[in-house]
């Protein structure tokens with residue numbers, strides 16, 4: 530399935546604005562990766578801020594949570610919190 534983003538931000542890195550080098554599934558992990566792909570919980574990132582430094586979503590919990598909270602907020606503009614929890618298993622807000 531072609532990945533998309535409910536925030537339409539796959540072209541540029543979410544954090545630094547450089548052209549994106551990869552697409553990150555915001556709610557990653559075994560169960561939630563595919564759900565993220567199907568529901569547009571994806572973000573464009575540069576490699577450095579994806580997983581190639583300490584300031585990357587895969588090693589910096591703050592950056593990780595920033596994305597998780599933002600995408601949940603966006604999702605909840607058109608869905609209920611219960612629907613979000615049913616998908617992802619918990620709320621980040």
Ligand SMILES: [Zn+2]
Pocket residue numbers: 542543544545546547574575576577578
């Ligand atoms: Zn970046």
Ligand SMILES: [Zn+2]
Pocket residue numbers: 552553554557579587
């Ligand atoms: Zn990732």
